[in-house]
Amino acid sequence: MPLEPELDDPKLVESAYLAFLRLLQLADSALPIGALAHSFGLESLVEAEMLTPPGLPDFLRGYLEEAGMLDAVFCRHAFRLGGRNGEGFPSARWVEINDRLSALKPARESRAGSAALGQNFLAAVLGVAECQALREAFEAVRRSRGPVYHCTAFGLAAGVLGIDEECAVLGFLHQAIASLVSACQRLLPIGQSEATRILWNLKPTMIETAGRSRDYRIDEVSCFMPLLDWGAMEHPALSTRLFIS
Secondary structure, eight states, X not given: OTXXXXXXXXXXXXXXXXXXXXXHHHTOTTSSSOGGGOOTTHHXXXXXXXXXXXXXXXXXXXXXXXXXXXXXXXXXXXHHHHTOTTSOOOHHHHHHHHHHHHHTOOOHHHHHHHHHHHHHHHHHHHHHOOOHHHHHHHHHHHHHTOOOOHXXXXXXXXXXXXXXXXXXXXXXXXXXXXXXXXXXXXXXXXXXXXXXXXXXXXXXHHHHHHHHHTTOOTTTOOOOOHHHHHHHHHGGGOSSOSSOO
């Protein structure tokens, strides 16, 4: 278990708990990366009355199985780039992973939103931890003028910081869904108790999604959520908006 290292080695115990606490902070909605400003198309679906409170749990379950699965696979592969002990950072592979993810996100608004969060996430981590690999990753995407997505930035940082891979993927999925639930609280008549219940009941699906993501390469995974893509594309045309995306 990630939190049960050799108990007779105090340094390993301390390292494991430190990694756990770092994961809690990286997955916290209070991390200043701008996540609360994005609905990733949900605002359009609510406006069109295609997303309602009774249907929200099933919608988010489907989101995890499709979009969540896509992000989990890329988060996992970025994690492995960050965990390459004693090896130089593979900048070209890092840029390639983010470019490939771009091709699998058809909605420009969703790409831009996730890329903004990814860049802000890397900047936030570099603001508290000086990591050479993260610095090289930040500079690589700056030179290539390409994107860095939230899921890849999260995975890479978790790998560099010594966080357990499974915990990292689960942490990313949990914060992603928590962010969408928070957006829905501002868009729909959903109270805090109901939001808590929805998030609580989705945890088994998060575990299932993270487990399935182990079996895919980034050139095998796909995502089919045309309604969500439509919502993201339609978002700039809304007469009034609460969210950037």
